[in-house]
Amino acid sequence: MLDAVRAKVKPLEGLLAIVAELRRQGKRIVFTNGCFDLLHAGHVSYLAQAKSLGDVLIVGLNSDSSVRALKGSERPLVPQDDRALLLASLAFVDFVVLFDELTPHRLIEAIKPDIHVKGGDYTEADLPEAPLVRSYGGQVVILPKIEGRSTTDLVQRIRKGVRVEPIKTVVGVIPARYASVRFPGKVLALLWGKPIVQHVYERAKQAKTLSDVIVATDDERVKSVVEGFGGKCVMTSPEHPSGTDRIAEVARQIDCDVVVNIQGDEPLIAPEAIDAAVQPFLSDPTLKMTTLATPIADEHEYTNPNVVKVVVDRDGFALYFSRSPLPFFRPKGKMSETPQFKLPEDALVRPLRHIGLYAYRREFLLQFAQWSPTNLERTEGLEQLRALEHGIRIKVVITPYRSVGVDTPEDLERLEKSCQPAEG
Numbered sequence: 001m002l003d004a005v006r007a008k009v010k011p012l013e014g015l016l017a018i019v020a021e022l023r024r025q026g027k028r029i030v031f032t033n034g035c036f037d038l039l040h041a042g043h044v045s046y047l048a049q050a051k052s053l054g055d056v057l058i059v060g061l062n063s064d065s066s067v068r069a070l071k072g073s074e075r076p077l078v079p080q081d082d083r084a085l086l087l088a089s090l091a092f093v094d095f096v097v098l099f100d101e102l103t104p105h106r107l108i109e110a111i112k113p114d115i116h117v118k119g120g121d122y123t124e125a126d127l128p129e130a131p132l133v134r135s136y137g138g139q140v141v142i143l144p145k146i147e148g149r150s151t152t153d154l155v156q157r158i159r160k161g162v163r164v165e166p167i168k169t170v171v172g173v174i175p176a177r178y179a180s181v182r183f184p185g186k187v188l189a190l191l192w193g194k195p196i197v198q199h200v201y202e203r204a205k206q207a208k209t210l211s212d213v214i215v216a217t218d219d220e221r222v223k224s225v226v227e228g229f230g231g232k233c234v235m236t237s238p239e240h241p242s243g244t245d246r247i248a249e250v251a252r253q254i255d256c257d258v259v260v261n262i263q264g265d266e267p268l269i270a271p272e273a274i275d276a277a278v279q280p281f282l283s284d285p286t287l288k289m290t291t292l293a294t295p296i297a298d299e300h301e302y303t304n305p306n307v308v309k310v311v312v313d314r315d316g317f318a319l320y321f322s323r324s325p326l327p328f329f330r331p332k333g334k335m336s337e338t339p340q341f342k343l344p345e346d347a348l349v350r351p352l353r354h355i356g357l358y359a360y361r362r363e364f365l366l367q368f369a370q371w372s373p374t375n376l377e378r379t380e381g382l383e384q385l386r387a388l389e390h391g392i393r394i395k396v397v398i399t400p401y402r403s404v405g406v407d408t409p410e411d412l413e414r415l416e417k418s419c420q421p422a423e424g
Contacts, residue, residue, distance in 0.1 A: 008088035009096045012110060015058070018095070019111055022056055031113035033060030033104040035067045037076040038151050039086045042283075049143050050117040051092035058095045058111065059087050060104045069102055077155065103128050108138075115139045154283070167281050169256040170359075172210045172274060174200055175243035176226075176264040178219035182408050187217075187264050188225055189412055196406060197222065199267035201231045206271035209278040210260065216250045244358075244383060248369035251362050257281075259365050261358040265406045267415070269357075273401040277359040280395045288364040289387055290395040291318070292355035294402055299343040301353055308354040308382060310396055318394040321354055321382050352396070355403050358384070364392070 010018070022029060032050050036043055036059075051057040061084055067076040076083065084096045099107055108116060108129055116133045122142060124130050130140045176187040176197050183189070187197040197215060204213045215226045218238040226233040234253070240246045243261060251259045258281050260274055277290045293310050301307045302325050309326040311319045320326065325341040327349055343351070360368065374389040376382075387394055406412050 005085060005088045008094065009084045009098075012097055012099075012107065015095055015097050016110060019058075027056050028054035028115065029111065029113045030054035030057045030115045030117060031060065031104075031108065031111060032057070032117040033062070033099075033107070034119075035062045035071065035076060035151070036083050036087055037067060037071070037078055038154055039078075039083070040151065040154060043151075044090065046119055046143060047087075047090060048092050051094075053115050053117065053141060056094045057092060058097065058113065059093055060107045061087060061096055061098050063098050063100045066100050066102060075155075105129055105132055108132055112136050113138060115141055117141045117143060119143055167257045167278075169211045170209050170258040170260065170278050170281075171251075171254060171256040172204045172207065172213040172260040172262050173247040173250050174204065174213065174215045174262045174264045175246040176215050176217045176222050177243070177246070178217065178222055179238075180265075183406070183412075185221075186406055186412070187222060189406070189409075191267055191406075191412060191416060195225055195229075196267045196412075197226060197264055198229050198231070200262060200264055200269055201226065201229075203267075203269050203271055204262050204274060207274035207278075208271070209275045211256070213262075214250055214254075215264070216246045218246075242383060244365075245369050248365050251365050256362055259360050259362055261360070263356055263403070263405065266403050267406065268404045270399075270401045273355070273357060273399050276397045276399050276401075277357055280397065281359065281361065284395075287395055288361050288392055289368075290359045290397060291384065292357050292399050292401065293352040293396050294355060294399055296343070296351040296353050297402075299341075302343045302351055303341050308356075310352050310354040311349075312352070312396045316396055316398075318384075318388065318396050320388065321380070321384055323380055323382070326351065352398070353402075354396075355399070355401065357403075368392075 019029065030050055030053050062070065064076055064080045080098060084098060087093050087096045097107060109132060116129065116138055118127055124140050124142055127140065133140050174197065178185055180186050188195045191199060201213060201215060204210065215231055215233040216236045217223055217233060218236055223233045223235060234250050236246050236249045247259060247261050258278060260277060262269060262274065273292055277292055280290050281287055296302050305323040308321055308323060310321045311326050313319055329342060329344050329347060331340065368387060371386055371390065374386045376389055377385040384394060404415065406415060
């Protein structure tokens with residue numbers, strides 16, 4: 001068995017003869033490369049996705065000298081022969097080839113893969129080998145970055161002696177207050193033949209990361225309806241000023257690691273969006289809170305105070321949330337005293353629209369709910385600023401999901417007339 005694994009590690013010269021035969025058979029060859037130091041679940045998921053794009057997956061592996069030149073004298077932690085053997089042991093990796101250069105140009109020029117794959121840390125524009133791949137008709141594919149999966153982060157935690165406690169239980173809580181000011185009883189309003197809260201509950205149940213889903217309400221009518229369609233519901237105090245306080249009451253009663261606050265008035269919530277908010281907790285033991293954002297669609301969204309904007313640092317943590325346009329794009333030339341909030345086509349930064357779905361480590365949620373509202377929070381009317389003002393880092397996960405909330409009867413009517421999504 002081990003001999004068969006070792007046989008998948010080839011020198012370039014021996015691999016080229018195999019590549020030639022594969023081409024005669026009409027096989028599509030996929031190539032990717034990297035250091036793959038401390039092989040982890042993020043690598044495995046990435047390589048599985050790469051293999052799905054073709055018939056044969058070849059992995060170019062940076063040699064020890066190459067890794068040292070790229071990462072510093074303390075890397076790699078795992079020697080090249082061991083890294084090659086671990087990669088070759090994966091069923092969807094067909095061949096592994098070592099290289100000493102800093103970039104894979106020599107391998108790509110020799111193999112000429114049909115598809116060259118890289119991870120989401122890159123864009124095609126800044127990938128040095130992209131022009132070479134395109135020159136012979138090959139395709140470059142950038143796979144989405146897997147949030148919370150980073151060898152560099154893992155190495156830093158090992159050196160600091162930070163233990164990764166596995167996340168065992170994640171509970172989604174849907175705050176469902178009956179007495180909405182603009183639309184009383186909206187969570188029970190019918191949409192496509194079902195109460196809105198049922199749509200939210202059923203879609204949340206499809207999230208792969210959730211161990212359980214609970215509706216938190218202050219009204220027996222909501223509880224009766226939820227239990228009527230087979231859902232789980234907990235009665236909470238009618239005195240809570242916010243949905244966060246309501247889910248914190250539920251969190252005190254249950255044993256879990258992470259709590260996800262799922263808005264009860266978003267009947268089209270994507271299960272994948274919930275999973276995206278939970279994902280960073282799986283590998284970062286220091287994380288206390290996450291949320292979501294999506295790129296701003298147009299200038300109307302950018303200037304609309306009802307659309308909350310967020311700016312993030314280079315590691316994806318929130319710097320600030322605001323109803324004002326963020327960031328401000330300084331115009332060329334002289335600025336007037338009256339700001340002109342324009343969205344330039346050549347913007348260096350893509351503005352982000354905040355999506356009000358949050359995930360909290362349970363202990364932090366209970367602490368957060370005890371804090372009094374802060375000045376910036378009260379000024380902007382944004383609860384998440386309470387966390388930033390207390391120095392808490394909020395991880396912002398970028399997602400294509402765009403929330404569709406129901407705030408008024410008119411919103412419900414528009415959604416009712418739109419195309420009903422497929423079940424499941």
